[in-house]
Amino acid sequence: MATATSRTPARRAKGELARERLKNAAIAVLDRVGYHQLRIKDVTAEAGVAAGLFHHYYSDLRSLIEEILDEHIANAEATEVIERDVSKGDWFNRLRSHYRFAVRNHADHPGIMRCIHQFCADDPVFRERWKASYYKRLQLLVDVFPFVFPDSELSPHEVRLVVYGLSGIGQDLLREYFIERDPTLLALQLSEDELAEWLAVLQYRGLFACNPPEEQLHYAARILTIKRHASPPEHND
Amino acid sequence: MATATSRTPARRAKGELARERLKNAAIAVLDRVGYHQLRIKDVTAEAGVAAGLFHHYYSDLRSLIEEILDEHIANAEATEVIERDVSKGDWFNRLRSHYRFAVRNHADHPGIMRCIHQFCADDPVFRERWKASYYKRLQLLVDVFPFVFPDSELSPHEVRLVVYGLSGIGQDLLREYFIERDPTLLALQLSEDELAEWLAVLQYRGLFACNPPEEQLHYAARILTIKRHASPPEHND
DNA sequence: ATTGATCTTGAATCCAAATTCAATAATAAT
DNA sequence: ATTATTATTGAATTTGGATTCAAGATCAAT
Structure with a gap:
């Protein structure tokens, strides 16, 4: 979280929203097909955005997933x-x-x-x-x-x-x-x-x-x- | 085993050997890098044969691995x-x-x-x-x-x-x-x-x-x- | 309203790896 | 020795998908 908002000062609210949408889409697809079947296109399709947008927010699938899992772990530890x-x-x-x-x-x-x-x-x-x-x-x-x-x-x-x-x-x-x-x-x-x-x-x-x-x-x-x-x-x- | 020798009557001893070599090579590489990192080239390189040979014996990686695992399971159950x-x-x-x-x-x-x-x-x-x-x-x-x-x-x-x-x-x-x-x-x-x-x-x-x-x-x-x-x-x- | 920034698109490009295949070598059968 | 079959090679092609990018849309600030 801290990283996400501080890394690029220019990051806007709308951008954060898009990241959220991508993460949620990824979680939904993970539920269905698991990590090894997961494709960037699946995520963007689920999120209802263009394929290219993905790379505006994440360098690759791994980094998105890592962010999701790190958040989950942190969250779990907190609660x-x-x-x-x-x-x-x-x-x-x-x-x-x-x-x-x-x-x-x-x-x-x-x-x-x-x-x-x-x-x-x-x-x-x-x-x-x-x-x-x-x-x-x-x-x-x-x-x-x-x-x-x-x-x-x-x-x-x-x-x-x-x-x-x-x-x-x-x-x-x-x-x-x-x-x-x-x-x-x-x-x-x-x-x-x-x-x-x-x-x-x-x-x-x-x-x-x-x-x-x-x-x-x-x-x-x-x-x-x-x-x-x-x-x-x-x-x- | 039974399948391997009976499926194609024309299969020769040398061919069986090559299959063995591929399987053993695959097992060796599995040890090192695991299934998801495994590439056909790794297997053929480890076996010391040309990349194309792989497809003479197996349709894809999955079928080779399945054969290895099936054999292992059968073998384990037997012993x-x-x-x-x-x-x-x-x-x-x-x-x-x-x-x-x-x-x-x-x-x-x-x-x-x-x-x-x-x-x-x-x-x-x-x-x-x-x-x-x-x-x-x-x-x-x-x-x-x-x-x-x-x-x-x-x-x-x-x-x-x-x-x-x-x-x-x-x-x-x-x-x-x-x-x-x-x-x-x-x-x-x-x-x-x-x-x-x-x-x-x-x-x-x-x-x-x-x-x-x-x-x-x-x-x-x-x-x-x-x-x-x-x-x-x-x-x- | 204009400006400069971020957001979004999707077609074009790139890439790693799988797959094919024509050519050659080895082997077995006669 | 000749022929037929199978084994092997590795360069060429195909594939699936990631990645780039130029162009347009949106937005916030002034």
């Missing part, structure tokens, strides 16, 4: 109130808040999330930027780990391994759900909060090797019934 | 002995075997795994093929779920949610480790077996909400020390 209303020791709610955030992000901006994923896969520079943002949240967990688990004998590297490993819970699933819209998953008819809670429970179990306090579960209480028999029955397929 | 030496109720070893397989795959074929990931992201047809292969293993888990957890009140859809969610454990991590070669992860200096075991432990905890039997842990026993205090200490960051 991430997550930690605020969660009391210090309340880990389940903390994890659930993180998932609520991730779920909402996917639900509201599937095109952008897909684009981030695609962009990361072949642009090392952007991937670092994304990781920096994404792992910042994880880092919080890494940092407090020694306090939460004072008896843990894990080295800092091992802590990172555990946290990064567990952070994978639901990543693919959210993409399948909100971006590919996999029918077998959509069939679940879950609200955003429900989905977030399910994923949080799984992560909680992975982290603490036990269930979260039952009274905190609003939707996923049934998961407590996943309890293994003392002597698991032999079974033939 | 996946996994379930064989694991006794029926021995879930921890079963999960660990799956992870050993995934880890080995990434370690041995980083270029191909990266390509699969990129390909999936923008080719819905291929994604279905990959999911079919990948989820086949998960489906096993989904199928036996009611027998392992007879008291579970989860609907089949919910079972799928849980299994898919947990299957995300380590996905990104394996990519970061073997494809991007993230230094903070490589610093762990883990053997393939160690990595597989860590991931399996995390998944086991997520699935069973408890630790795997201690005597089965060869490397990751320290994870048992992640035990939460009865009354977690308040902590200020």
